[in-house]
Amino acid sequence: MNAQKIHRQLIRCSQLAVFLLLATTQPLTSYADALDEAVADDALLSTLAEALNAYDIDVVHNLNDRAIARGRVTRPRLGRFPDLPSNTLVNSIELNIWETEFLEGEIGGLALISNSVLSTTNPREFLTVWLTAEEQDRQFVTYFSEDTESADKIAAVADAYGYAVLDLSSAEVSFAGNLYATAAQRLAIDSREARRYRTEVTELSYLGERVRRNSNSLFREGGDNRIARNEPSIFLKETLGDEFNQSTIREIIVPGGIAFGESASLPFEVASMQYESGSLVLLDNAGTQWRLPSMEAETAKALFDFVERSEAIQSDAIVDIDEQRRVKISSSLRDTNAGYEILHADTQPFEFVPNLPVTKSVIIDIAVDWEANENQQLGFESDYEVRFLSADNMRIAQTRVALEYEYSSILDSSEYRDSWGRDVRSLRENLDYTGLGDSMGEVANYAGWIALFRKLKENRVAFLKGRYEFMKVDKTGRSTPSRF
Numbered sequence: 001m002n003a004q005k006i007h008r009q010l011i012r013c014s015q016l017a018v019f020l021l022l023a024t025t026q027p028l029t030s031y032a033d034a035l036d037e038a039v040a041d042d043a044l045l046s047t048l049a050e051a052l053n054a055y056d057i058d059v060v061h062n063l064n065d066r067a068i069a070r071g072r073v074t075r076p077r078l079g080r081f082p083d084l085p086s087n088t089l090v091n092s093i094e095l096n097i098w099e100t101e102f103l104e105g106e107i108g109g110l111a112l113i114s115n116s117v118l119s120t121t122n123p124r125e126f127l128t129v130w131l132t133a134e135e136q137d138r139q140f141v142t143y144f145s146e147d148t149e150s151a152d153k154i155a156a157v158a159d160a161y162g163y164a165v166l167d168l169s170s171a172e173v174s175f176a177g178n179l180y181a182t183a184a185q186r187l188a189i190d191s192r193e194a195r196r197y198r199t200e201v202t203e204l205s206y207l208g209e210r211v212r213r214n215s216n217s218l219f220r221e222g223g224d225n226r227i228a229r230n231e232p233s234i235f236l237k238e239t240l241g242d243e244f245n246q247s248t249i250r251e252i253i254v255p256g257g258i259a260f261g262e263s264a265s266l267p268f269e270v271a272s273m274q275y276e277s278g279s280l281v282l283l284d285n286a287g288t289q290w291r292l293p294s295m296e297a298e299t300a301k302a303l304f305d306f307v308e309r310s311e312a313i314q315s316d317a318i319v320d321i322d323e324q325r326r327v328k329i330s331s332s333l334r335d336t337n338a339g340y341e342i343l344h345a346d347t348q349p350f351e352f353v354p355n356l357p358v359t360k361s362v363i364i365d366i367a368v369d370w371e372a373n374e375n376q377q378l379g380f381e382s383d384y385e386v387r388f389l390s391a392d393n394m395r396i397a398q399t400r401v402a403l404e405y406e407y408s409s410i411l412d413s414s415e416y417r418d419s420w421g422r423d424v425r426s427l428r429e430n431l432d433y434t435g436l437g438d439s440m441g442e443v444a445n446y447a448g449w450i451a452l453f454r455k456l457k458e459n460r461v462a463f464l465k466g467r468y469e470f471m472k473v474d475k476t477g478r479s480t481p482s483r484f
Contacts, residue, residue, distance in 0.1 A: 089463075091308050095471050267370060
């Protein structure tokens with residue numbers, strides 16, 4: 001153990017002694033009476049509140065509360081953020097930013113496990129317990145390096161109240177990143193110094209930011225618009241209507257490209273997902289492992305990231321090529337092999353259906369059904385449509401022709417099913433339905449995976465074992481052209 005760490009542990013011991021002394025000499029109910037209702041309902045913050053008050057540290061349930069964020073910071077504060085609710089796990093970009101600044105010594109972290117019988121802070125044992133703990137018990141505090149003294153006090157008090165606490169000040173970056181990537185509760189220390197620190201680390205960048213008026217979020221309804229600026233035009237595929245219900249959403253102005261937004265149906269209740277040896281597997285409630293179809297890790301990672309981004313900005317749009325053949329593609333799929341395949345598929349509909357008086361096509365998923373066999377192998381069928389659109393006099397997208405297909409992951413092929421639309425009679429008799437379906441095979445496969453990831457996210461399925469390694473997969477592939 002190095003001298004710096006020994007010194008910090010000695011400081012913690014002395015701080016704990018001071019806390020115990022204060023706890024026996026000060027009226028403990030005075031601060032508890034002043035706690036707001038939200039903090040009182042927060043197991044961690046309500047437990048630590050009185051002791052941290054004795055250490056001149058406040059606890060705040062919402063660091064983005066308008067009054068709190070606008071006011072001067074007189075004492076350090078430990079608190080949460082409304083835009084980081086329980087089980088909001090970090091994405092790859094957030095993880096890489098956090099690890100970079102941690103490695104440079106600009107930030108630190110505390111990992112706390114509540115309701116734990118863990119009696120050691122051995123990192124390997126701590127991580128094992130951490131990954132099996134319930135989401136409400138995995139707490140992670142990020143702080144600016146100048147707030148190390150406050151972090152030490154918080155760690156000492158949490159330890160005194162029976163939390164398993166691991167100070168990551170001397171941890172390997174990959175170990176600290178693993179804890180950060182799987183933290184279900186993300187807190188931060190707010191201080192004057194932390195607010196002045198220029199950073200893109202999510203928790204610290206939120207400090208001093210006020211929630212919007214009549215809202216409990218920093219962002220407008222519809223997600224974080226800052227990350228939507230470089231994305232394809234935002235829309236949800238259901239606003240396009242269907243064979244029986246035409247679009248009546250006036251904000252839709254003839255979108256095109258590819259948009260996947262279905263949530264898959266599954267043959268059993270999934271308890272967790274794991275990543276190991278380059279492959280993803282699903283576990284049911286009995287602990288049985290179910291193998292997913294073969295998929296390269298970098299492609300699975302790109303599709304997983306798309307679902308994360310899609311949920312963040314509330315849009316199903318993946319790619320669009322405008323009249324000048326300029327390409328707009330989801331940033332999660334930019335410069336990836338999957339993105340290139342999707343982009344190529346977007347160019348195919350008019351190669352097979354050239355005679356319609358329209359300029360826009362869109363490929364959307366309709367339904368995705370996953371199935372299981374007796375060998376614990378999973379497969380799926382994805383139904384999708386290739387639509388040809390035009391605008392009415394209100395600039396609302398209208399489907400002129402829709403071609404329906406069904407893709408089987410087991411057969412790795414698409415089968416033409418039906419067509420509809422007011423111009424369906426204009427289709428040529430020798431239309432190569434099979435060729436069009438074959439050209440969509442790869443993206444129909446991707447649609448099945450995207451729908452699976454959506455369902456797992458919707459059901460809040462745990463993905464902890466191997467998550468860090470999956471987040472670090474390099475998905476970089478073929479460059480996305482600016483024009484096609």
